[in-house]
Amino acid sequence: MMSAQQMLKVFVTRRIPQEGMKILQNAGMCNLSVWDSDEPVPRAELLKGVAGAHGLLCLLSDKIDAEVLDAAGPNLKVISTFSVGCDHLAIEEIKKQGIRVGYTPDVLTDATAELTVALLLATARRLPEGVEEVKNGGWSTWKPLWLCGYGLSGSTVGVIGLGRIGLAIARRLKPFGVKRLLYTGRQPKPQAQEVDGEYVPLDTLVRESDFVVVSCSLTPDTQGLCDKTFFSKMKKTSIFINTSRGVVVNQEDLFEALSSGQIAAAGLDVTTPEPLPTNHPLLTLKNCVVLPHIGSATYSTRGVMSELTANNLLAGLTGSEMPSELKL
Ligand code: NDP
Ligand code: DGY
Numbered sequence: 510m511m512s513a514q515q516m517l518k519v520f521v522t523r524r525i526p527q528e529g530m531k532i533l534q535n536a537g538m539c540n541l542s543v544w545d546s547d548e549p550v551p552r553a554e555l556l557k558g559v560a561g562a563h564g565l566l567c568l569l570s571d572k573i574d575a576e577v578l579d580a581a582g583p584n585l586k587v588i589s590t591f592s593v594g595c596d597h598l599a600i601e602e603i604k605k606q607g608i609r610v611g612y613t614p615d616v617l618t619d620a621t622a623e624l625t626v627a628l629l630l631a632t633a634r635r636l637p638e639g640v641e642e643v644k645n646g647g648w649s650t651w652k653p654l655w656l657c658g659y660g661l662s663g664s665t666v667g668v669i670g671l672g673r674i675g676l677a678i679a680r681r682l683k684p685f686g687v688k689r690l691l692y693t694g695r696q697p698k699p700q701a702q703e704v705d706g707e708y709v710p711l712d713t714l715v716r717e718s719d720f721v722v723v724s725c726s727l728t729p730d731t732q733g734l735c736d737k738t739f740f741s742k743m744k745k746t747s748i749f750i751n752t753s754r755g756v757v758v759n760q761e762d763l764f765e766a767l768s769s770g771q772i773a774a775a776g777l778d779v780t781t782p783e784p785l786p787t788n789h790p791l792l793t794l795k796n797c798v799v800l801p802h803i804g805s806a807t808y809s810t811r812g813v814m815s816e817l818t819a820n821n822l823l824a825g826l827t828g829s830e831m832p833s834e835l836k837l
Contacts, residue, residue, distance in 0.1 A: 516540040517563040529815030556580040574599040587825020596727040610835040611821025616813045617805035622677035625752045632776030632798045634658040662686035667718030670725025679704040715742040727754035740766035755781035
């Protein structure tokens with residue numbers, strides 16, 4: 510047990526599942542300061558809270574940039590994010606300052622892939638519209654031409670970014686009778702064999718897929734990737750799904766593609782901004798299903814993410830091997 514003076518200051522930017530908090534509390538080395546709320550920490554409180562900290566446990570909604578690092582000062586050894594995505598972290602700055610980064614790959618892969626499949630089916634088979642019609646009296650009788658959508662059987666699915674989550678999505682979709690599984694990325698993946706994945710140029714994927722699923726990480730190359738040109742190449746009967754990050758999509762161009770009938774429908778778990786304002790044009794469209802970034806939201810997944818985030822942080826504080834360290 511460390512003396513009060515030896516305790517290392519840790520700032521936690523949100524209320525997180527208790528599994529992780531217990532690990533930090535029981536470690537006996539952290540002087541914990543928590544933004545004890547379900548809502549994001551205001552910027553001014555983040556800058557105040559991080560001052561002098563040795564460790565920072567943050568969320569994807571916290572922008573960790575040079576200003577935050579300056580506010581933290583030279584004690585800061587480790588940033589542990591409660592996410593697999595690290596696009597909210599100024600990686601170059603962090604690297605320059607020799608700070609280690611922990612993140613949560615793998616443990617949320619199944620939950621996110623499952624949600625992506627749910628979103629795809631809900632969008633393609635128009636589930637939110639159907640539920641609404643039942644409630645508002647629009648359901649008059651069984652009608653041959655009413656609420657028809659698109660099925661996966663015999664279809665071509667294109668996955669943009671066949672990483673951990675992309676592959677898990679492909680594995681789940683194949684048994685629905687998918688005929689061709691196309692994917693694109695920076696290089697072909699040997700593990701694609703498992704799903705008979707065909708590595709193709711982006712252009713081919715967009716033109717030939719009945720379902721385009723975006724599961725890549727957000728990088729300068731993928732920011733704005735899905736724009737007017739991209740949607741103009743998709744078939745009029747195709748469905749667009751994004752569970753990656755909102756800014757991979759140009760939302761004005763997506764609105765245009767959906768409202769003009771250029772593409773059939775879209776399902777989004779991520780948007781710009783988050784939350785999407787309730788008066789956003791995309792929310793006026795019946796053929797757009799928007800979820801509030803719940804890809805990893807199962808009780809058990811969030812519990813395990815919390816444990817991993819805490820263990821990464823402790824390893825960073827003690828200078829030992831992290832369970833999941835981001836290679837900088
Ligand atoms: P991985 O790193 O395993 O996969 C990311 C994939 O993106 C890699 O296959 C990579 O390809 C690909 N990629 C990178 N650049 C490009 C590009 N220019 N074009 C096409 N593909 C590209 O990460 P995960 O699968 O674990 O997570 C992926 C992302 O999903 C996260 O970064 C996060 O943004 C998002 N996510 C969203 C969740 C939600 O709640 N909706 C939950 C969890 C994650 P290559 O290997 O060839 O470089
Ligand atoms: C992530 O981890 O990057 C997700 O967006 C939330 O789980």
